[in-house]
Amino acid sequence: MKRLARKCIEKLTPYPPGKPIEELERELGIVGSIKLASNENPLGPSPKAIKAIKQNISNIHRYPDGSCYYLRRKLSKKFGLPMNKIILGNGSNEIIKLVVHTFLSPGEEVILPFPTFLMYEKIVQSFAGKIVTVPLLDFSINLSAILTAVSSKTKIIIINNPNNPTGMGLNKKDISQFLHSIPSDLIVILDEAYIEFSTDPDIASSLKLLESYPLLVILRTFSKIYGLAGLRIGYGFASETIVDSMNLVRQPFNVNYLAQAGALAALDDDEFVEKTRTLTQDGLLFLYSQLDRIGLEYIPTQTNFFLIKTPLGAHETFQRMLKEGVIVRSMESFGLNDYIRINVGLPEENKRFIKALEKVLYTKLETG
Ligand SMILES: Cc1ncc(COP(=O)(O)O)c(C=O)c1O
Numbered sequence: 001m002k003r004l005a006r007k008c009i010e011k012l013t014p015y016p017p018g019k020p021i022e023e024l025e026r027e028l029g030i031v032g033s034i035k036l037a038s039n040e041n042p043l044g045p046s047p048k049a050i051k052a053i054k055q056n057i058s059n060i061h062r063y064p065d066g067s068c069y070y071l072r073r074k075l076s077k078k079f080g081l082p083m084n085k086i087i088l089g090n091g092s093n094e095i096i097k098l099v100v101h102t103f104l105s106p107g108e109e110v111i112l113p114f115p116t117f118l119m120y121e122k123i124v125q126s127f128a129g130k131i132v133t134v135p136l137l138d139f140s141i142n143l144s145a146i147l148t149a150v151s152s153k154t155k156i157i158i159i160n161n162p163n164n165p166t167g168m169g170l171n172k173k174d175i176s177q178f179l180h181s182i183p184s185d186l187i188v189i190l191d192e193a194y195i196e197f198s199t200d201p202d203i204a205s206s207l208k209l210l211e212s213y214p215l216l217v218i219l220r221t222f223s224k225i226y227g228l229a230g231l232r233i234g235y236g237f238a239s240e241t242i243v244d245s246m247n248l249v250r251q252p253f254n255v256n257y258l259a260q261a262g263a264l265a266a267l268d269d270d271e272f273v274e275k276t277r278t279l280t281q282d283g284l285l286f287l288y289s290q291l292d293r294i295g296l297e298y299i300p301t302q303t304n305f306f307l308i309k310t311p312l313g314a315h316e317t318f319q320r321m322l323k324e325g326v327i328v329r330s331m332e333s334f335g336l337n338d339y340i341r342i343n344v345g346l347p348e349e350n351k352r353f354i355k356a357l358e359k360v361l362y363t364k365l366e367t368g
Helices: 021-028 047-059 069-079 092-103 118-126 143-149 172-181 240-249 257-266 270-294 314-323 347-367
Strands: 086-089 109-114 130-135 154-160 187-191 216-221 234-237 305-309 339-343
Touching: 021 314, 047 257, 069 086, 069 234, 069 257, 086 092, 086 240, 092 118, 092 154, 092 187, 092 216, 092 234, 092 240, 109 118, 109 143, 118 130, 118 154, 130 143, 143 154, 143 172, 270 305, 270 347, 314 339, 314 347
Parallel strands: 109 130, 109 154, 154 187, 187 216
Antiparallel strands: 086 234, 216 234, 305 339
16 A cells, blocks of 8 residues: 655654553542653642633634734743744744754754653654764763764754753853854754753853854743643744744644733743742752662752662553552653653652652562
8 A cells, every 4th residue: 555654754653751640540440649750840830820811711712813922022021032033832842843844854964862852853753854863971961972973964953951851951151162163054952941940050041142153942831830731832032034934834823822821921920930949949859868768879950850760670660650659751762771750749749759669669679
């Protein structure tokens, strides 16, 4: 039979999302499980966003503002960049896709660290791009190895700061040096989905670098620090030329009505952002101290999630934790077979995680 899907699509493997709570409970016939697998905000959505969404619900018979005017205006004020350098997407995932769709021709190369956020690879493959992977060095993105990997076929470099799944951040100075060392015709996507969680002043947004590196695209999301993952809204900063080109490809109503209303209000919710940061830092301190007590290795993070090395291996730990009603992320699909990744939860969820983990590890000892 004639092939239906394009060749590059047939090669794709499905993205392994964090297991939904409802699915686990249905499968195991249990209730009260917790999910620490998708780096979501355990506090829920920004209360200001919830209020704005409720206020706007009766308008959803209208198409949304296709230009996201008010949101771009607010982001422009907040970040001190002109409105025409800002683009909104159906999640920052859509903006990654827009960059690749707009600028990458089949066969051109995209350099990615490995492991990193799995969606990059998938998006590049779906546009028949060639992926060049550069292994992390001590769980950090290796900028000098990426520089060495640049070839005449390279079109895009994607860097995630801090990096998912390792939580390691890159120094502002190193990013700046890197951008000034690469050929000036390369597009660099700098995904800052978790930058608001960083506590190290040297690991901060590279927005300023947009002035000196015109082909830089910086991505942010409302999914994490504002707790709006289910709304699907993210934003990006780039030169006017890049934004204009992406707007040619972008669907006119890519960001829905309620997402725009919720995000607009969330940008004023400094109290919620601060609460999220404090909860994350307190949670990390608790989890680190408990893992030290149990004697498990972990990778300290600049985000709201981190890696834990488990003697049971990633898959077995994931499976056994499921039976305890705790959804963690196995790092097998990221090539880290001995690691699980968890995000910080509410204090009671963090305690439950530790209790379940200890139980799971003890069972291993008893059964040999
Ligand atoms: C590194 C990274 N970038 C982007 C995203 C996607 O964000 P959004 O929900 O805005 O599409 C995620 C989501 O987990 C992520 O981990």
